[in-house]
Amino acid sequence: MDDAFLGKLRECLGERGLLTAPEDMAPYLREWRGHFECTAGAVARPASTDEVAAVVTACAEAGVGIVPQGGNTGLVGGAAPQSADGQIVLALDRMTRVRGIDTDNDTITVEAGCILADVQKAAAEVHRLFPLSLAAEGSCRIGGNLATNAGGVNVLRYGNARDLTLGLEVVLADGRVWHGLSGLRKDNTGYDLRQLFVGSEGTLGIITAATLRLYPALAxxxxxxxxxxxxxxxxxxxxxxxxxxxxxxxxxxxxxxxxxxxxxxxxxxxxxxxxxxxxxxxxxxxxxxxxxxxxxxxxxxxxxxxxxxxxxxxxxxxxxxxxxxxxxxxxxxxPEAQIREGASIKHDVSVPVSRLPAFVAEAAAAIEDAMPGVRVCAFGHVGDGNLHFNLQQPEDADGKAFLGRWREANRVIHDIVARFDGSVSAEHGIGRLKTGELARYADPAKLAMIRAIKQALDPRGILNPGALVAGDD
CATH class of the missing domain: 3.30.70.2190 (Alpha-Beta Plaits)
Structure with a gap:
């Protein structure tokens, strides 16, 4: 990452759009759970899709990795850059326009940097509901919500982020732009490409805008x-x-x-x-x-x-x-109360709703046997089978030592999740934290397809390197 490369980015973005000073980059180099030390050579802050495309093109030519970032509220390290020499952060926080609302079609088209609460507010102003709702909605951004297929509290009725997405605009790994902002409910013209990018965690393309479903306001x-x-x-x-x-x-x-x-x-x-x-x-x-x-x-x-x-x-x-x-x-x-109580080991899992009671009983008994004194805090979305099966350190235990048993706890809980035909990542994604878990539990055919799609769309591996499809560990 030499001066010529940074100069090219500066030409694309202007002085405001490129951050290289440590104090300016610091807010973008945080990983909220502390699992990863973040480092990057620069932070690019494009203000338009054309600028995103220019940045991606420059990175593709130079072989520089791109770590996309929305509100940086993720919990699995998906937005955590890992190289000062070979990666930049691409932050979408300047792309905040609501491009349009169609009340007859019940859709809203927004840029990826829109804060989720602002999308909800824009819908409410025209007497509509955008139902995606989660604790971080005041700071998370819609591009990150889509890239991680966010869930939240209303999945039971309205579905995950992918169920609310009708169309996308995406910058591909070579800088081309896919203009897929369709508001159609029916479009039977081959592969549904939007579904490749929703939940892809920025590893296949950079979501720059989306057309989303709206619903009647609640009375x-x-x-x-x-x-x-x-x-x-x-x-x-x-x-x-x-x-x-x-x-x-x-x-x-x-x-x-x-x-x-x-x-x-x-x-x-x-x-x-x-x-x-x-x-x-x-x-x-x-x-x-x-x-x-x-x-x-x-x-x-x-x-x-x-x-x-x-x-x-x-x-x-x-x-x-x-x-x-x-x-x-x-x-x-x-979750905040757990932090104040001491160290905790997190599990974001899901099982079929019908099997949730048996899972809770078996998992609690198994982890209490493996880690005497551990305090189970299993809470969450019973309506869709997604539990945050968190483990609080035993009273008077050493928090650091407890966290050192994270992988041991994962194995106990995730093995049971697998036996119950569940998922080891229900709504937080894989990021960098769970690549080994995905490799361990995913069907081999699924892993092969994931890697084939990644190779086809990002053959140089510049998009969010190390996230989701990093391989076995």
Whole structure:
């Protein structure tokens, strides 16, 4: 990465668009979990698709690696550059335009650097809903959401990021631009190329813009926090409420008592919604664009049936948006509470919803046997089978020593996930952290196809080198 190469980037981007001073680059060289030391030769900040294409072309000619970066909120090192001599960060944070909204077609077209919350706001201003929602929505950017196929709390009703994507604009590894910003629901003209790039973690191309689905704005929203006997009761409650509401459950979250206690202990503003303690809790939300109060009636009737079946011991229904916000404040801050409690080993896994109760029981027993004193904090999206099966260090244990057993814990939990026909990465991606896990658990034919696609679209391997398809370890 010589002066001539940097000079070419500067010509493409201008002084504002290229950062080389350490203090200017520092915000882009952070990896939030601390698993990777980040280093890069420069940070390119293009303001248009043409500038992205020019940067990629220059890197392709020089053989310089490109690490794409959106809001840099990822949790698996997918945006962590690893070479000061051979890689640059390509940050999309200057590409923030909403290019258009079509209310008749229910679509919005945005640039990759748009913050997720701003996309939600733009949709709301025309009385529409963009349903992708996750804890980092105030800082994560839509390009990163698509590159990682982000999930969040509303997957149960609206699907992952790929289900919300109708079209893409992508800069390919040689600098060419694929203009695929279609708003079509039906297009049966061969391979669905957008699906190659959603979830590809920047290894096949740089997403610069997207056309996304919108939905009618919600007119009713009902939220409850229920104490349940076990995860099986949570799954049963979900089924009851989906049937009672006409499948209008948009979120269903499982919270263990330990997770609630961590939030109560460490997070200001958290208070127990129920008078008595329970081993497990369900935070459920129903919503509909139809006017009326029938969702409240559906929620109450579903809970009543669950009470009678012995699945629900108690429940608090939100009487206002503030009440609902207090329920969600608990769920959204469990990860922060875990940090304040000490070291924790994370697992972002999924299994079929029907097998989730058995998985929780088997995985908890196995890890408690392998790591005596470990405190299991299994919480997350019971509606789609995605749990954050996190392990808190034993009380009075050495945090660094506990984290040193990360791979050991992975093996215990991920082996069980595999037996339950699940995934070792449900919504956070592979990044650089889980390349070995992908190599270990993925079907060999799938790995071969992944590598063949990578070779076809990025034969020089310049796009996010070391992420997702790095190989076995």
């Amino acid at each position: 009713q929203r009902e939220t409850a926090f229920a104490g349940v006997t076990d995860p099986a009761a949570a799954v049963a409650l979900l089924g009851r409420l989906r049937a009672a509401s006409g499948d209008n459950v948009i979120a269903c979250e499982l919270i263990p008592r330990f997770g609630l206690e961590l939030a109560l202990r460490h997070i200001p503003g958290c208070r127990d919604p129920l008078d008595e303690t329970h081993p497990w809790y369900v935070l459920v939300e129903l919503a509909s664009p139809a006017e009326g109060t029938w969702l409240r009636e559906a929620l109450e009737s579903g809970l009543e049936a669950a009470f009678e079946a012995g699945e629900v011991a108690d429940a608090a229904l939100a009487g206002s948006l503030d009440d609902a916000g207090r329920f969600w404040h608990i769920r959204e801050h469990i």
